[in-house]
Amino acid sequence: MDIQRKLAILADAAKYDASCASSGSQPRDSLGGRGIGSTEGAGICHSYAPDGRCISLLKVLLTNHCQYDCLYCVNRASSNVPRARFRVEEVVQLTLDFYRRNCIEGLFLSSGIVKSPDHTMEQVVEVARQLREEHDFRGYIHLKTIPDASDELLARAGRYADRLSINVELPTAEGLRALAPEKDESAIRRSMARLRLRIDDTREEARRVLPIRALPGAAPAAAKPPPFAPAGQSTQMIVGADATDDRHILASSATLYGAYKLRRVYYSAFSPIPDAARALPLAAPPLMREHRLYQADWLMRFYGFEHQEIVASPDGLLRLDVDPKLAWALAHAERFPVDLNHAPREMLLRVPGLGVKAVERLLQARRVRRVRADDLRRLHVPARKVLPFVVADGHRPAANAMAMSGSAAAAAEPAQAALF
Incomplete structure (x- = not known):
């Protein structure tokens, strides 16, 4: 299969993942003739960061082959969709080519699970490593991590990526067990906790290294530790694939923000997929519901609202007619x-x-x-x-x-x- 056909399949397969904003990354550029790429500026923009900047990312899957059979996922093992798989070098070259054409600012890379979580995560990390170390790429990189991957692979991912994310997929553990029984809600939360600890430890170590000019004859100042996922971590919930109401969705988001210090929780309205299982709804929820959840999320994060006071209706749903x-x-x-x-x-x-x-x-x-x-x-x-x-x-x-x-x-x- 030629690379254009792979790109058409794997870019389309990645469109259901909404968690790809570039806010919060450290500023890097290629001034002075060194390196390539930048975390600032804009090319052909496809989304907006929370600070209002237009951003553009090459958003692809490494592969849409997957050993899991999550009922809500178009790329599930039993799904009858065209399959494709990039080689690591192909994703690296596509990223560089698109950047040189001023089409993107960075890369958002996810993948279906093939062979094992560690095998898949190793290839995802290798893409980022080659971009950073072999091509001195200074642009934004967001990696979707695999919950069951080893600590060592998560640590390597954080060295190369600006942001890491692990999708909780559904708002409740009950929903995950019903629609994605092969996924472990506890493993997802453990991975989020490990990422939070590494991010917190790196920031605390960086704060201890004061930028004070050393006096003549004094010992050299301690080196600043390398960054670890400086733009933090995020996650995504699918809205409308199960019967969870908005009150419970916002309660779950509040827990995620408090327990794991997430930068963002993204909400993605369920989109009916071909050959869907009977357990799934036949129609998509109103897109306005997704929008209202984002507005409610904003109230929790910036306006001092508690999640339990936002939804007042007996059915647990946000009003669609007013914000x-x-x-x-x-x-x-x-x-x-x-x-x-x-x-x-x-x-x-x-x-x-x-x-x-x-x-x-x-x-x-x-x-x-x-x-x-x-x-x-x-x-x-x-x-x-x-x-x-x-x-x-x-x-x-x-x-x-x-x-x-x-x-x-x-x-x-x-x-x-x-x-x-």
Whole structure:
């Protein structure tokens, strides 16, 4: 099989994995004529990092052959799909060729499991090793690690990759046992814990090495330890392949963030696959559900929300007609309106339409003078969304302003959904 045909098969097979953002990596470039690639800048962009940068990655599988038969996976052992397998050197050359053409900034590499987890992981790591050591590649590398791989292979992967990820696949252990009985939820969590310990130990060691210029005659300063997965680790959950509701999905995410210090939990709406098992749903969940989970995840990570307070409905699902922050505000009308001149930061962050940066600007502005409604526009805040929920000098919302705001937002959502 020629390499173009392999690329067509294995790039398409990788499209279901959403966990590939490049934020958090250390800046490296090829200034001075040394090395190739960069973790900064942009080529032909296909996704966005959390800090807003467009990023582009060559996103492929080493192979879509797999010895596991996970029911939700299009590449499962019993699936009737075309199969292909790259050689290590082919992935290395493709990455370099695409970079030189300014098509990508880096590589996202995953793989089906062939022969054994260690055999597969060794080949994945070898791709990264050749790029870094033989070609001095400075671009971003994200490796999907195999949970049952040895500690030594995980340690090598972290030396070459900016980010490592291990997919938990499904939000609950029960779901994993039902749809992927060959995978061990405990092994996945153990691998995440090992990665967290190595990342934490490397960062702590780096902090102990102070960048102080040595005095004449003094012993040389200790060398800074080599980085280990400087962009941390991430994971992915499939949404809608089983009956797990949003309340339990967010609870699982909160546990992952707290226990393993993950940079991101990615949510991927289940996509029906050919020759699907009867245990799987016949239709995909609404893509808006995936989007709402990302918004709720953002509230947990940056806005001080606890996972248990985000989903209020009896069925455990997020509202699809309005975003989770607005839904919370409408369900807690007794907490509003919020006084922009006196409310603490924690409460300002709960006002629909106020983001983290906007709240910081408001806090700075009110140290100098009292905040007026007109100031919201100067701070580039969506005033129409904010004003029904706040009090400011010269402004007090009407008694039914919150309800009207919720109705208007719900009516606008179908048109906005196409943007996501």
